[in-house]
Amino acid sequence: MTPRTVGLLGSDRGTWGTPVMAADRTKYRIAETAMRLFLEQGYENVTVEAVASASEVSRRTVFRYFGGKDELPFPDHSGRLELLRSALDGAAPGTDPVEAVIAATRVSLRDFLSHPELVLRRYQLTRLVPELRTREVVEHERYVVVTRAYLRANLPDGSPPYLHMAWAQLIDAMHRAALGDWVRSGGATDAEADLEAGFAWIRRLVRTEAGGAGAGGPASLLAVLPDSPEARAALASLRDASHPL
Amino acid sequence: MTPRTVGLLGSDRGTWGTPVMAADRTKYRIAETAMRLFLEQGYENVTVEAVASASEVSRRTVFRYFGGKDELPFPDHSGRLELLRSALDGAAPGTDPVEAVIAATRVSLRDFLSHPELVLRRYQLTRLVPELRTREVVEHERYVVVTRAYLRANLPDGSPPYLHMAWAQLIDAMHRAALGDWVRSGGATDAEADLEAGFAWIRRLVRTEAGGAGAGGPASLLAVLPDSPEARAALASLRDASHPL
DNA sequence: CACAGTCCTGGCACTCAGTGACACCAGAAG
DNA sequence: CTTCTGGTGTCACTGAGTGCCAGGACTGTG
Numbered sequence: 009m010t011p012r013t014v015g016l017l018g019s020d021r022g023t024w025g026t027p028v029m030a031a032d033r034t035k036y037r038i039a040e041t042a043m044r045l046f047l048e049q050g051y052e053n054v055t056v057e058a059v060a061s062a063s064e065v066s067r068r069t070v071f072r073y074f075g076g077k078d079e080l081p082f083p084d085h086s087g088r089l090e091l092l093r094s095a096l097d098g099a100a101p102g103t104d105p106v107e108a109v110i111a112a113t114r115v116s117l118r119d120f121l122s123h124p125e126l127v128l129r130r131y132q133l134t135r136l137v138p139e140l141r142t143r144e145v146v147e148h149e150r151y152v153v154v155t156r157a158y159l160r161a162n163l164p165d166g167s168p169p170y171l172h173m174a175w176a177q178l179i180d181a182m183h184r185a186a187l188g189d190w191v192r193s194g195g196a197t198d199a200e201a202d203l204e205a206g207f208a209w210i211r212r213l214v215r216t217e218a219g220g221a222g223a224g225g226p227a228s229l230l231a232v233l234p235d236s237p238e239a240r241a242a243l244a245s246l247r248d249a250s251h252p253l
Numbered sequence: 254m255t256p257r258t259v260g261l262l263g264s265d266r267g268t269w270g271t272p273v274m275a276a277d278r279t280k281y282r283i284a285e286t287a288m289r290l291f292l293e294q295g296y297e298n299v300t301v302e303a304v305a306s307a308s309e310v311s312r313r314t315v316f317r318y319f320g321g322k323d324e325l326p327f328p329d330h331s332g333r334l335e336l337l338r339s340a341l342d343g344a345a346p347g348t349d350p351v352e353a354v355i356a357a358t359r360v361s362l363r364d365f366l367s368h369p370e371l372v373l374r375r376y377q378l379t380r381l382v383p384e385l386r387t388r389e390v391v392e393h394e395r396y397v398v399v400t401r402a403y404l405r406a407n408l409p410d411g412s413p414p415y416l417h418m419a420w421a422q423l424i425d426a427m428h429r430a431a432l433g434d435w436v437r438s439g440g441a442t443d444a445e446a447d448l449e450a451g452f453a454w455i456r457r458l459v460r461t462e463a464g465g466a467g468a469g470g471p472a473s474l475l476a477v478l479p480d481s482p483e484a485r486a487a488l489a490s491l492r493d494a495s496h497p498l
Numbered sequence: 499c500a501c502a503g504t505c506c507t508g509g510c511a512c513t514c515a516g517t518g519a520c521a522c523c524a525g526a527a528g
Numbered sequence: 529c530t531t532c533t534g535g536t537g538t539c540a541c542t543g544a545g546t547g548c549c550a551g552g553a554c555t556g557t558g
Contacts, residue, residue: 034535055514066537071516145394146387170430170451177422177429184422185415206415213458300543311508316545 035073035083038063042080043129051137078143081130085147088119092151096158105162106175109155110207113183116151117203120187124195131191152180178213182206280318280328283308287325288374296382323388326375330392333364337396341403350407351420354400355452358428361396362448365432369440376436397425423458427451 041063045054056077060067074080095112099105120127134141159172182203190199286308290299301322305312319325340357344350365372379386404417427448435444 056516057514067515068517068538069536072536075516077515142391145391149390149394168450168454169434169447170427170454173426173430173433174423174451174454177426178419181418181422182415185418188418189414202414205413206419209413209415209419301545302543312544313509313546314507317507320545322544 032073034065034069038065038070038073039080039083039126043133046081046133046137046140047129051133051140078139081133081140082143082147084119084123084126085150088116089150089154091119092116092154096154105159106179106210108162109159109175109179110210112155113179114200114203114207117183117187117199121190121199127191128195148184151183152176155179178210179207182210277318279310279314283310283315283318284325284328284371288378291326291378291382291385292374296378296385323384326378326385327388327392329364329368329371330395333361334395334399336364337361337399341399350404351424351455353407354404354420354424355455357400358424359445359448359452362428362432362444366435366444373436373440393429396428397421400424423455424452427455 038059042054042059045059045062056070057067059077059080060070063070070080074083092112092115095115096108099108099111134144156172156176159176163172163175185206186197186199186203189202190197283304287299287304290304290307301315302312304322304325305315308315315325319328337357337360340360341353344353344356379389401417401421404421408417408420430451431442431444431448434447435442
């Protein structure tokens with residue numbers, strides 16, 4: 009280990025952060041090289057052989073670390089997926105399952121933001137190369153599958169069959185929106201704040217389903233009305249009268 | 254045209270319905286053959302060459318109709334995507350954009366259900382072959398991309414940045430749930446009714462954002478409270494007083 | 499009838515992704 | 529020194545996907 013080959017890389021420890029990449033330096037080194045070549049020469053014009061030799065490994069080794077050429081820009085996904093799983097597994101028993109998924113999604117976004125150069129650089133690539141965009145979609149779907157499964161297992165029994173799907177997609181929408189805006193802005197927005205704003209919006213909906221007792225369907229009302237002082241006052245009095253939460 | 258080659262197929266017009274396949278018989282014939290071989294021998298054990306010769310076309314022709322081996326079971330997606338687009342384009346000008354997407358999604362589901370054998374047979378395959386499941390995810394994402402773009406363009410200007418994403422994902426969740434339950438049940442459930450039930454649930458949320466005037470953010474209140482006769486009465490009077498829609 | 503144009507097809511030939519099998523070499527442990 | 533183990537390189541092979549060209553069917557035009 010500790011290759012003396014500083015050549016193509018700025019240093020022997022790459023450019024990207026520390027947390028995940030410490031686990032497997034070689035994998036990230038290959039990914040970094042691949043993304044550089046893809047950006048310089050175009051995805052289709054770069055063979056795996058080229059990536060391998062530029063990374064100073066054999067072609068076979070590239071395929072030992074990555075399932076395919078299109079996975080080269082995503083060395084962090086497997087780790088983050090594991091992070092998401094453990095965040096859900098580690099949720100306190102009594103926790104509202106939707107809140108558990110929200111917390112896990114927050115963890116996932118934080119992990120994204122801890123590799124800003126990787127994520128922003130990759131965006132340049134996925135925007136340009138349809139095949140990589142496709143791969144990104146597939147990788148992303150894995151997260152949603154995990155949250156869907158968690159919600160299906162933990163939502164109260166009387167829930168309608170679309171509910172786990174709805175919350176999973178809704179929470180994912182906030183994740184997508186916050187991360188997407190951040191990435192499109194080149195890292196300028198406050199993604200965590202945006203995510204929390206989305207969660208706040210979600211929470212105003214989730215109380216409907218989560219509050220009531222299980223059997224017989226939701227015992228809540230969801231009301232939408234034009235804003236006005238009268239409406240606010242009426243709602244406030246109703247809320248205070250019956251539900252002093 | 255009108256090939257006299259009845260050989261491997263039960264008839265010269267395949268097995269599946271009429272609407273889309275009339276457009277290109279050959280494409281559906283190849284798809285049918287491919288799915289049969291995939292189910293009989295396993296996806297990885299069937300080469301494109303085998304599909305081609307069993308379909309009585311050349312290997313080259315298979316790739317003229319399909320972008321790749323993994324697209325063989327999805328001959329209907331391009332047509333349905335076009336259907337979705339035209340449904341959105343054809344929406345009446347004043348229509349609530351969320352309602353427009355709901356209507357388009359209804360059309361999409363109907364189109365799915367018009368090919369029951371194809372869809373149910375394909376489910377056996379996608380459940381079994383990860384690569385095909387992946388392709389299904391990607392194809393599905395295309396629909397959501399279209400609806401997202403439509404909502405982003407047509408939602409009122411003051412809407413928060415996550416809103417188009419949220420509604421798109423939410424409506425898609427209903428589509429996924431209804432179609433998924435139908436497919437998993439082997440075609441036994443009433444998918445259209447399930448979809449409408451989901452839409453009804455969505456409508457209780459959507460009124461919030463769609464009603465208000467544009468500038469300065471949503472001019473609506475969203476309230477969630479415990480159900481009670483008093484609450485219902487109070488809300489009814491508020492609604493009648495200010496918003497006689 | 500002759501001829502040009504178009505569309506769909508088959509037939510190569512080629513690149514390259516991905517995989518299996520085996521050999522090699524480091525270091526750790528006995 | 530021997531043995532085991534984990535990471536690596538080398539080689540050979542299958543098969544997906546593409547570019548190019550040629551041929552046949554059909555159409556319209558002179």
